[in-house]
Amino acid sequence: QLEVVESGGGLVQPGGSLRLSCVASGFSLNTYAIGWFRQAPGIPREGVSCISSSGDITDGVNSLKGRVTISRDSAKNTVYLQMNNLKPEDTGVYYCARARGSQFRFCVPGASVASWGRGTLVTVSS
Secondary structure: OOOEEOOOEEEOOOOOEEEEEEEEEEEOOOOOOOEEEOOOOOOOEEEEEOOOOOOOOOEEEEEOOOOOOEEEEOOOEEEEEEEEOOOOOOOEEEEEEEEOOOOOOOOOOOOOEEEEOOOOEEEEEE
């Protein structure tokens, strides 16, 4: 079974950092692209950052540019999302997703996504 499982969410103060992890099982990161997406209350799910099977990165929403870094460890079959200088508006559920192919042409939720993880909650609050 091809699946992804997220972890690493939690409560963090504004200006703080978190590193989310996405562990893939049943497939290799060298075969499928992985994307990080988030859903804030009352806002449609949006792309954060995506990484292709060859390691190319596609940015998601502009509001996160410069504050997030996606990376992967092929040996651990894990993709990470490092988030810095977090803001209250970054609060939401962060999802990891496997693409249908080797890349996300655009880092947006939609037909390119083959499967979703259950998500991990990030709360930015003082």
